[in-house]
Amino acid sequence: xxxxxxxxxxxxxYLSKYNNHDHYYCNYxxxxxxxxxxxxxxxxxxxxxxxxxSKSKSNLLSSKLFLxxxxxxxxxxxxxxxxxxSLIQDSVSSKMWAKPQKHSVFPTAPAEVSSVQDxxxxxxxxxxxxxxxxxxxxxxxxxxxxxxxxxxxxxxxQLNDLYLTEPQKARFYHYYIPVFMxxxxxxxxxxxxxxxxxxxxxxxxxxxxxxxxGKTTLVFALDYLFKVTGRKSATLSIDDFYLTAEDQxxxxxxxxxxxxxxxxxxxxxxxxxxxxxxxxxLTKLTKEGMKMRLPRYDKSAFSGRGDRFDPSMWPVAEGPLxxxxxxGWMLGFKPLPMEVVKAVDPQLETVNKNLEAxxxxxxxxxxxxxxxxxxxxxxxxxxxxxAEIAMREAGKPGMxxxxxxxxxxxxxxxxKAYLPTLYAEGPNxxxxxxxxxxxxxxxxxxxxxx
Numbered sequence: 404x405x406x407x408x409x410x411x412x413x414x415x416x417y418l419s420k421y422n423n424h425d426h427y428y429c430n431y432x433x434x435x436x437x438x439x440x441x442x443x444x445x446x447x448x449x450x451x452x453x454x455x456x457s458k459s460k461s462n463l464l465s466s467k468l469f470l471x472x473x474x475x476x477x478x479x480x481x482x483x484x485x486x487x488x489s490l491i492q493d494s495v496s497s498k499m500w501a502k503p504q505k506h507s508v509f510p511t512a513p514a515e516v517s518s519v520q521d522x523x524x525x526x527x528x529x530x531x532x533x534x535x536x537x538x539x540x541x542x543x544x545x546x547x548x549x550x551x552x553x554x555x556x557x558x559x560x561q562l563n564d565l566y567l568t569e570p571q572k573a574r575f576y577h578y579y580i581p582v583f584m585x586x587x588x589x590x591x592x593x594x595x596x597x598x599x600x601x602x603x604x605x606x607x608x609x610x611x612x613x614x615x616x617g618k619t620t621l622v623f624a625l626d627y628l629f630k631v632t633g634r635k636s637a638t639l640s641i642d643d644f645y646l647t648a649e650d651q652x653x654x655x656x657x658x659x660x661x662x663x664x665x666x667x668x669x670x671x672x673x674x675x676x677x678x679x680x681x682x683x684x685l686t687k688l689t690k691e692g693m694k695m696r697l698p699r700y701d702k703s704a705f706s707g708r709g710d711r712f713d714p715s716m717w718p719v720a721e722g723p724l725x726x727x728x729x730x731g732w733m734l735g736f737k738p739l740p741m742e743v744v745k746a747v748d749p750q751l752e753t754v755n756k757n758l759e760a761x762x763x764x765x766x767x768x769x770x771x772x773x774x775x776x777x778x779x780x781x782x783x784x785x786x787x788x789x790a791e792i793a794m795r796e797a798g799k800p801g802m803x804x805x806x807x808x809x810x811x812x813x814x815x816x817x818x819k820a821y822l823p824t825l826y827a828e829g830p831n832x833x834x835x836x837x838x839x840x841x842x843x844x845x846x847x848x849x850x851x852x853x
Contacts, residue, residue, distance in 0.1 A: 641731030
């Protein structure tokens with residue numbers, strides 16, 4: 404729902420979303436100097452592996468491969484959020500990976516990547532490969548792309564390619580890169596439906612996931628990979644379509660006593676006509692020279708109640724767009740029988756009725772879906788609590804435990820009511836062939852699932 408702390412030093416226009424390629428990473432000159440010599444080694448490494456691809460599969464996997472250089476500092480020069488562990492906090496003020504309080508999914512000691520074979524074996528152990536139709540043979544055929552994508556991600560997050568911890572490797576090679584490849588496949592199939600000379604609208608990919616589970620950082624990484632590989636992409640969040648502060652106040656007054664509509668978040672607190680206009684405009688950015696400003700929302704305005712950024716601060720998307728990455732915690736939710744939602748929480752009755760208009764405003768634009776599944780909605784509370792504890796320990800303002808409980812309580816009824824149907828049936832109108840369901844654990848890592 405928000406942006407990474409990684410971006411907190413950027414101008415506010417870029418803080419809320421990260422569409423200016425030149426500002427993707429900060430304080431990078433030191434790492435860039437290190438990368439010069441490594442980029443040469445990487446090209447030699449990839450070339451060497453590419454040459455072996457003409458051999459039989461058995462020879463390919465047993466070939467002696469060049470060792471990767473090991474002359475860099477094991478500390479790298481990256482961010483603590485990914486060097487410490489694989490957890491990411493999903494809040495406006497604390498988009499950083501925090502040291503886990505209770506859960507240690509992987510060891511945190513650096514895991515030296517000593518050869519392409521080592522990396523290849525690790526990639527092949529990923530839990531998403533069967534979902535994507537990948538196997539060791541076609542991974543071997545494309546391992547140079549995996550290496551390149553991994554190098555780009557290390558550059559983005561200011562990490563040393565050669566000394567990634569197990570959580571870092573898992574986050575890149577078991578999660579971000581497989582999802583990127585899935586998106587690339589859907590883009591190719593989408594574009595193949597059009598004839599030469601026809602305007603091709605961008606593919607809108609929806610990312611639905613509860614707060615705190617890392618969807619914004621996933622989208623951040625994918626957007627960067629698209630840009631560095633030559634695709635024009637744009638990012639949007641359902642947060643960008645919140646009502647203005649004035650209209651939110653009207654909503655609150657018209658629903659007295661309903662805690663679910665007292666603050667922004669649930670269905671009814673978004674400007675749906677505004678979202679239709681924005682999404683329609685993006686799908687028309689099919690030619691060079693076409694431009695459009697992307698709406699952005701400032702959650703810090705009015706003492707945290709929030710308001711829309713001034714349009715002069717909105718970033719600009721330029722055509723021809725290839726893909727739009729659209730994310731949100733309730734994206735894909737669909738209304739249920741009233742007795743079902745009332746059994747969860749009577750206050751959901753109004754929210755459920757509001758939700759009836761959301762398909763036409765959001766979901767009908769989405770042609771491919773990434774659904775991130777959690778086993779227990781209470782994870783949201785744990786993740787938010789971890790984020791606020793980390794903020795307070797860092798000497799920054801953070802919500803108290805009671806404030807966290809109150810904040811999350813406004814979202815849990817919707818999670819309990821709508822997530823089971825989303826996981827079982829997918830969003831309204833979605834094609835199962837274009838839905839990727841990824842189950843994650845408490846550490847926000849993909850796990851094997853049906």
